[in-house]
Amino acid sequence: xxxxxxxxxxxxxxxxxxxxxxxxxxxxxxxxxxxxxxxxxxxxxxxxxxxxxxxxxxxxxxxxxxxxxxxxxxxxxxxxxxxxxxxxxxxxxxxxxxxxxxxxxxxxxxxxx
Amino acid sequence: xxxxxxxxxxxxxxxxxxxxxxxxxxxxxxxxxxxxxxxxxxxxxxxxxxxxxxxxxxxxxxxxxxxxxxxxxxxxxxxxxxxxxxxxxxxxxxxxxxxxxxxxxxxxxxx
Numbered sequence: 477x478x479x480x481x482x483x484x485x486x487x488x489x490x491x492x493x494x495x496x497x498x499x500x501x502x503x504x505x506x507x508x509x510x511x512x513x514x515x516x517x518x519x520x521x522x523x524x525x526x527x528x529x530x531x532x533x534x535x536x537x538x539x540x541x542x543x544x545x546x547x548x549x550x551x552x553x554x555x556x557x558x559x560x561x562x563x564x565x566x567x568x569x570x571x572x573x574x575x576x577x578x579x580x581x582x583x584x585x586x587x588x589x
Numbered sequence: 590x591x592x593x594x595x596x597x598x599x600x601x602x603x604x605x606x607x608x609x610x611x612x613x614x615x616x617x618x619x620x621x622x623x624x625x626x627x628x629x630x631x632x633x634x635x636x637x638x639x640x641x642x643x644x645x646x647x648x649x650x651x652x653x654x655x656x657x658x659x660x661x662x663x664x665x666x667x668x669x670x671x672x673x674x675x676x677x678x679x680x681x682x683x684x685x686x687x688x689x690x691x692x693x694x695x696x697x698x699x700x
Contacts, residue, residue: 480632509688518595518678518692519633526686534687566632574682575621575640580632 478503480581482567488587489557497552497584499567507570508550509534509578510542512563519566525550526573557588591616595679595691602669602698610664610694612653612679620681622646622655622662627676627693636664636677669698 480501489495501508509524511534521534525544539561541553550569554561564585568578596611614622621640625633637646642657651666662679679691 507686511688511690516692519680519690521688521690524686524688532686535689568633573686574688577623577635577638578625578633578682578688580625580634582632 478579480567480569480579482565482581482584484584485582486585488589490589491558492556495554495557495586497554497565497567497586499550499552499581500548501550501569501579502548503569503571503579504547505569505571505579506547507573507576507578508544509568509574510540510550510552511566511568512536513566513583514563522552522565524574557586559588562586562588591620591681591683591687591689593679593681593689593691595677595694597692597694599695599697602696604671604698604700605668606698608664608666608669608673608696610677610679610696612662612664612691614660614662614679614681614689616660616681616683616689618683620683622653623680623682624651624653624662624664625678625680625690627678629675633678669696671698671700674698 510522511519523542567581570576624636637648639646639655
C-alpha cells in the first residue's frame with residue numbers, strides 16, 4: 477500500500493531534550509516536506525526537500541533540522557525543543573514537487589513541557 | 590511572498606444545502622492550486638486541483654475553477670452531506686518547492 481508513515485504518532489517530552497520524528501514514504505517520491513498545524517494558523521511549511529541531499533527552509537524553520545540521506549526518509553529533528561514547538565506535525569511527499577499532489581502522513585502530536 | 594486567504598469559519602450548514610468556501614491568493618509566477626480536506630483525526634488528502642488558468646478541478650461533487658483575473662479558487666458543492674464535515678484547506682504550490690496553505694475552514698453539516 478502506497479503510504480507516508482510517521483513515528484511516533486504521539487510524544488510528550490520536556491524542554492531541551494533532543495527528539496527525532498521519522499517520516500518514510502514507499503512511493504519513490506522525490507519531494508518531501510514537513511508542516512506544522514496550529515489552531516487558527518493553518519499549515520505552515522517547516523522544511524522541504526526536492527531530492528536526496530537537497531533541503532531548503534520553509535516559512536518556519538527556526539528550531540528544526542532535517543536531513544535527506546535516502547530518498548524514502550526525511551526525519552525532523554528538534555535539537556532543543558521548547559514549549560512553542562508543541563504542535564501537530566505532518567510529513568508529506570509528492571512525485572517531483574509541490575505542484576503535484578502531496579500525500580500526507582497521519583500526523584505526530586507533540587507536547588513539549 | 591505567496592499567500593492564501595480563506596473564508597473564515599466555522600461554517601455550519603444543513604444537509605443538502607449549497608456550499609461555497611472562498612479562497613483568494615497572491616503569488617508570483619503561475620502556481621498550481623489545490624483544495625485539501627482533513628477529516629477528524631486524519632492527515633490531509635487531496636480533494637481537487639487545477640494547474641492553469643480557467644481549469645476546473647472536480648471530485649466527489651466538489652468543484653473549483655482557477656480564476657487568474659480575480660486570483661481566486663472558490664470551492665463549491667451543490668448539495669452537502671453529513672459526511673462532508675471536515676476541515677478544508679486551500680493551497681498553492683510553485684515549482685520552487687515552497688507550499689503555502691490557507692488557515693483552513695471547518696465545515697459542519699447537520700442532518
